[in-house]
Amino acid sequence: MARKVKHEDHVNHEAWAIPYGDLITLLLAFFVVMYAVSSINEGKMRVLSDAMVVAFGGPPRALQPIDIGDHSPRRAMREQSVDLMSITRPIPHPAGIQADLPMSRLPPQRPTEPQVDPQLAELGAEIERKLAELVAEGSVRVHRGKDWLEIEIKADILFPSGSSDLTWPARSIIAEISGVLAEFAYPLRIEGHTDNLPIATTRFPSNWELSAARAGSVVHMLRGGGVAPERMTLAGFGPYRPVDGNDTAEGRNRNRRVTIIVLGDDSVLVPRVGERS
Structure with missing residues (x-):
């Protein structure tokens, strides 16, 4: 009867590549999550936070209305210009002063004289x-x-x-x-x-x-x-x-x-x- 030849087991020298690949994958996922968090707006962040709280059995904690609208730089510039227009809107003149009277021609305000005992x-x-x-x-x-x-x-x-x-x-x-x-x-x-x-x-x-x-x-x-x-x-x-x-x-x-x-x-x-x- 012929003797069965036992083959030697070969040592796998590339076994380190598996955990290394897992580590790189985890790092990539971590940086993707970090990038996503850094670019998300505050409204979406609150939506995500409240969704996670509700999923784990708690009530949402947001006390302010959630703003999930457009937060692009162009819209921010439009809103800022509207605010500036409201600030620079002419203030109504008090009664007794004509609106078309230049400020340089307004009568000077005299300080109140101290009252002597x-x-x-x-x-x-x-x-x-x-x-x-x-x-x-x-x-x-x-x-x-x-x-x-x-x-x-x-x-x-x-x-x-x-x-x-x-x-x-x-x-x-x-x-x-x-x-x-x-x-x-x-x-x-x-x-x-x-x-x-x-x-x-x-x-x-x-x-x-x-x-x-x-x-x-x-x-x-x-x-x-x-x-x-x-x-x-x-x-x-x-x-x-x-x-x-x-x-x-x-x-x-x-x-x-x-x-x-x-x-x-x-x-x-x-x-x-x-x-x-």
Whole structure:
């Protein structure tokens, strides 16, 4: 009996090509899907997403209407041109202005004038009436602002030179002012000012002490005239806030002063003289 010859099995050296071909196919499919996703519009993407959600048993999640119309660049340009036309459409003119009137010929809009506190205006007018003679000769000045009123009194009619003691005529002046101020509830700031001529005495080592002492004398006099003390503060500025030059006797006389500032609002800062309009 003839012996059956056993054939040797041949080793397949190309077996790697099968998984490699599968990998290339999967990569090709992946890139095709990616390309399809990148070129699809938002509406179709939402349709696909909602279809998959419904297929797996859930309700659609799109809260906005699905737009599956034409999204070509030409349509987008048409829609943009329509939007621009709606923006540039002429706006109806308000009543009272002619439509054919050029904008350059329209009357200018005037800013609204700030309203001055009527009680402050009344207070200032009353001070000027009470001290009309001193106002006429320039010894007393009344400066007005929107939320403040300043009564400026020359120190020469209130105090002797180098002193903080009020003269008898000065007491009658302050009494007139306190009689008016006592009727209002506005906060007050009393300021003392001097010229730049130095002073060095036992009582007043400098003009700072002199100006503060003069303001204090006026505060005490106002309190005696019925002005509540909690309404008042005082400050002494010495020669450092002049309203005129100190190179002449007239300028120094103007700088020696006491000012009573009535504040319509205690947060208001009164501008310095020279900054007022």
